[in-house]
Amino acid sequence: GENVEQHPSTLSVQEGDSAVIKCTYSDSASNYFPWYKQELGKGPQLIIDIRSNVGEKKDQRIAVTLNKTAKHFSLHITETQPEDSAVYFCAATSDTDKLIFGTGTRLQVFP
């Protein structure tokens, strides 16, 4: 089955700097890669997703890149703000299969 690894486990950046979180997956059949943000005491919320037919997707300050050959994908947050502080999870799956999550990255943005 699918296995997703995520790095780093914690990340501290200064406000305004960029943050990058990286994930690798094992199942070459995976074709959907969402990223979730979890704030304290809340359930995770989708912030961006990418399918295997594209290599990059951007939404304002957030972008995701996918390298299917190497089986890794990354989340890029530019111009970080204190409200970006949260735990971020990557996930991977194929059609009709279950979502498997990475172990999470705790991002802290210092003013």
Add this chain to the structure above:
Amino acid sequence: GAGVSQSPSNKVTEKGKDVELRCDPISGHTALYWYRQSLGQGLEFLIYFQGNSAPDKSGLPSDRFSAERTGGSVSTLTIQRTQQEDSAVYLCASSLDATVNTEAFFGQGTRLTVV
């Protein structure tokens, strides 16, 4: 409309007792997931219901854990003879389509404490 609703939000139970956790998915969503999140940890997959197909139970940690989804809507996760290591937040999520992956919406979770 309403999002994914889970109840209770908090549950304290004595070791050895059975507990039932409830999930009301978003209306019309055909896929439903249960995950377990221990303190400060990641999302551990438990079970996945996908439309009318047989559920994927491969993540259930022991035979003390079971789940049902009645009428393709509400789901109940049951833990029998609870142990202290079962203490965690149990998260439910639903998504619109079980044949092509779409956004999974999470509930707020049920925090289970076994004393």
